[in-house]
Amino acid sequence: MAYRQTDKVSARLAETRRGILDAARDLVSEGGFAAAQVSEVARRAGIATGTIYRYFSSKEELCRQIxxxxxxxxxxxxxxxxxxxxxxxxxxxxxxxxxxxxxxxxxxxxxxxxxxxxxxxxxxxxxxxxxxxxxxxxxxxxxxxxxxxxxxxxxxxxxxxxxxxxxxxxxxxxxxxxxxxxxxxxxxxxxxxxxxxxxxxxxxxxxxxxxxxxxxxx
Amino acid sequence: MAYRQTDKVSARLAETRRGILDAARDLVSEGGFAAAQVSEVARRAGIATGTIYRYFSSKEELCRQIxxxxxxxxxxxxxxxxxxxxxxxxxxxxxxxxxxxxxxxxxxxxxxxxxxxxxxxxxxxxxxxxxxxxxxxxxxxxxxxxxxxxxxxxxxxxxxxxxxxxxxxxxxxxxxxxxxxxxxxxxxxxxxxxxxxxxxxxxxxxxxxxxxxxxxxx
DNA sequence: CCGGCCCATGAACCATGGTTCATTCCTTGT
DNA sequence: ACAAGGAATGAACCATGGTTCATGGGCCGG
The missing domain is CATH 1.10.357.10 (Tetracycline Repressor, domain 2)
Structure with missing residues (x-):
């Protein structure tokens, strides 16, 4: 057992999650849900497309959240x-x-x-x-x-x-x-x-x- | 010049066109525009998918017409x-x-x-x-x-x-x-x-x- | 009844955009 | 420093549904 999530990490994770939500929210309020494409959200949040799926099981769930x-x-x-x-x-x-x-x-x-x-x-x-x-x-x-x-x-x-x-x-x-x-x-x-x-x-x-x-x- | 559209033919064409419109209209009033997929309209009208495009330049135009x-x-x-x-x-x-x-x-x-x-x-x-x-x-x-x-x-x-x-x-x-x-x-x-x-x-x-x-x- | 042309066919094609996953990078505890 | 994971990556993958096109069948005028 050589790894355990430390506070610093979970804080960073939470921050990333927040970042995704914020990016998505911004896109939505600029161009509606149509503008909140997964890859676009990722770009805006400064992460890779796939990373979104470590935080939300689907685009649908992300949008719902927003x-x-x-x-x-x-x-x-x-x-x-x-x-x-x-x-x-x-x-x-x-x-x-x-x-x-x-x-x-x-x-x-x-x-x-x-x-x-x-x-x-x-x-x-x-x-x-x-x-x-x-x-x-x-x-x-x-x-x-x-x-x-x-x-x-x-x-x-x-x-x-x-x-x-x-x-x-x-x-x-x-x-x-x-x-x-x-x-x-x-x-x-x-x-x-x-x-x-x-x-x-x-x-x-x-x-x-x-x-x-x-x-x-x- | 060995072909010219005869009345019988243009009547049949008009009928087909009407058939497409009717099929599409029926689908729309049953399930909305979402239900009016090109292949479905064709099936309902009793023709092939591609035939639709001899009468309408795009699905969009068909829907607009409807x-x-x-x-x-x-x-x-x-x-x-x-x-x-x-x-x-x-x-x-x-x-x-x-x-x-x-x-x-x-x-x-x-x-x-x-x-x-x-x-x-x-x-x-x-x-x-x-x-x-x-x-x-x-x-x-x-x-x-x-x-x-x-x-x-x-x-x-x-x-x-x-x-x-x-x-x-x-x-x-x-x-x-x-x-x-x-x-x-x-x-x-x-x-x-x-x-x-x-x-x-x-x-x-x-x-x-x-x-x-x-x-x-x- | 034949040459030419239009019409119909439907499987293959393509575009879009969400989702996956093998790989790489980082963190952690020893 | 190193082994053992978790976290991040992004290009490949897939599903959906509209559109095309090579092919075959039928209609026309001679």
């Missing part, structure tokens, strides 16, 4: 807002503005997470991601109905509509021209949010809140 | 309703109900047209398809605003929201369970439409119109 890491961040952020003790209507506005605002500021990444063509496996992760969004929306709507802030509706369907409307209006062929979004993202976001609020009978949003997350995403 | 044929049908149907001289609000309701109703009844095909992962070329066709939807919606909204039936809004954005909300709520991971849609498609459709109408400030829809297109799509 998807989870990135999407978890987004979901947590929304969940945090949703869990505040503000009135439902306020939480709704903030959640929608955050969702839309982050999507518009990190469009490439949002595209990868929400709309890019991906294979079955990632589609599963994406389904979870989107269902989580819908649940967050649905719960707030539920609260709003209970508290009388919102009229009765089928919250599941309304939540699905919201979860569909926002990305569609912001990314892909139906989004405004990119320069328009770059110049005045808030206006577009506000209009989309207004549509969704009206859709659930919440009237016009308050257009003043300054504490809402506005930083760029990637 | 996409156009199918989507044109859908667009025309909506355009027809949109062009009627009914009040904007009525046209809006009918267009939305038709759109959603047909999507829910031809879900596999709707998935292929609206949501299935496809490559860049088909994505272009899809973009056109979706933009056309949005334009149809937008024009009606415009009319409604001019006539005072609807409040002012950014019609482009509202149209994009609608074009996103309906498919998302009907197909994919955020749609209700399939059996639910099979059992009671109209209820779901009505709720989605209600959301969209409310989104543009058109209040509740009239839930009675019986003349609306309700036949299955595929």
């Amino acid at each position: 998807f989870r890491e990135v999407s978890a961040q987004e979901m947590d952020r929304l969940a945090l807002i949703a869990a505040s003790d503000a009135p439902a209507r306020t939480r709704l506005v903030e959640v929608l503005q955050t969702f839309a605002g982050r999507a518009v500021r990190g469009r490439r990444l949002a595209y990868a997470l929400l709309a890019e063509p991906v294979d079955a496996n990632l589609a599963e992760e994406r389904a979870f991601f989107r269902r989580t969004h819908a649940e967050i929306f649905a719960r707030i709507l539920e609260d709003g109905i209970v508290s009388g802030e919102l009229p009765e509706t089928n919250v599941k369907i309304a939540a699905a509509c919201i979860a569909g409307a926002i990305p569609t209006a912001l990314i892909g062929p139906l989004a405004p021209q990119s320069h328009e979004l770059d110049e005045n993202p808030d206006r577009v976001v506000d209009e989309i949010v207004a549509f969704c609020l009206a859709g659930v009978g919440a009237g016009l949003p308050e257009r003043k809140a300054g504490k809402i997350e506005r930083r760029a995403k990637a | 996409f156009r044929e199918v989507s044109a049908q859908e667009m025309d149907r909506l355009a027809l309703i949109a062009a009627s001289d009914a009040p904007a609000r009525t046209r809006l309701v009918e267009v939305l109900q038709t759109f959603a109703g047909r999507a829910v009844r031809g879900r596999r095909l709707a998935y292929a047209l609206l949501a299935e992962p496809v490559d860049a070329n088909l994505a272009e066709e899809r973009a056109f398809f979706r933009r056309t939807h949005a334009e149809i919606f937008a024009r009606i909204l415009e009319d409604g605003i001019v006539s005072g039936e609807l409040p002012e809004t950014n019609v482009k954005i509202a149209a994009a929201c609608i074009a996103g909300a309906i498919p998302t709520a009907l197909i994919g991971p955020l749609a209700p369970q399939s059996h639910e849609l099979d059992e009671n498609p109209d209820r779901v459709v009505d709720e989605i439409v209600a959301f969209c109408l409310a989104g543009v400030g058109a209040g509740l829809p009239e839930r009675k119109a019986g003349k609306i297109e309700r036949r299955a799509k595929a």
Whole structure:
């Protein structure tokens, strides 16, 4: 017995793993999952192609990992807002503005997470991601109905509509021209949010809140 | 010069071409574009793989053709309703109900047209398809605003929201369970439409119109 | 019925991109 | 310093699925 993994080594291994994930994440947020080819990830991480497979059993697993890491961040952020003790209507506005605002500021990444063509496996992760969004929306709507802030509706369907409307209006062929979004993202976001609020009978949003997350995403 | 295409021959050729398109269309509406592999289309059409290439320069062109044929049908149907001289609000309701109703009844095909992962070329066709939807919606909204039936809004954005909300709520991971849609498609459709109408400030829809297109799509 | 040409055939070909593995390089404990 | 592994390498391998092409069969005008 002449070898045992030492701390220094396992630290280096962990670092390499991290490096792979970071390289892959960067590629994804630059060019979507399509850009995260194994050999490209390896190049970016400064290692050999084969080395990837010492850390991840397949490309699929690597991508899944990336998807989870990135999407978890987004979901947590929304969940945090949703869990505040503000009135439902306020939480709704903030959640929608955050969702839309982050999507518009990190469009490439949002595209990868929400709309890019991906294979079955990632589609599963994406389904979870989107269902989580819908649940967050649905719960707030539920609260709003209970508290009388919102009229009765089928919250599941309304939540699905919201979860569909926002990305569609912001990314892909139906989004405004990119320069328009770059110049005045808030206006577009506000209009989309207004549509969704009206859709659930919440009237016009308050257009003043300054504490809402506005930083760029990637 | 000892050969010239005779009518009989060109008829047979046209028939073969049609056969290929039909085979491909059937495959697409059963399993999406992924199921329309060249060799499979050939088998279904009862010809050899290579023969396809005597009629279409590439798979891509074949798929594009299919996409156009199918989507044109859908667009025309909506355009027809949109062009009627009914009040904007009525046209809006009918267009939305038709759109959603047909999507829910031809879900596999709707998935292929609206949501299935496809490559860049088909994505272009899809973009056109979706933009056309949005334009149809937008024009009606415009009319409604001019006539005072609807409040002012950014019609482009509202149209994009609608074009996103309906498919998302009907197909994919955020749609209700399939059996639910099979059992009671109209209820779901009505709720989605209600959301969209409310989104543009058109209040509740009239839930009675019986003349609306309700036949299955595929 | 024949020469010429088009049409159909389907197995071979090719491109892409993920995966493997024999080899080499490093680390560790003695 | 050295033996015994683990870790890294990257070129070869493989699977998938679109595309080609040499070949054979049928249709045309004379």
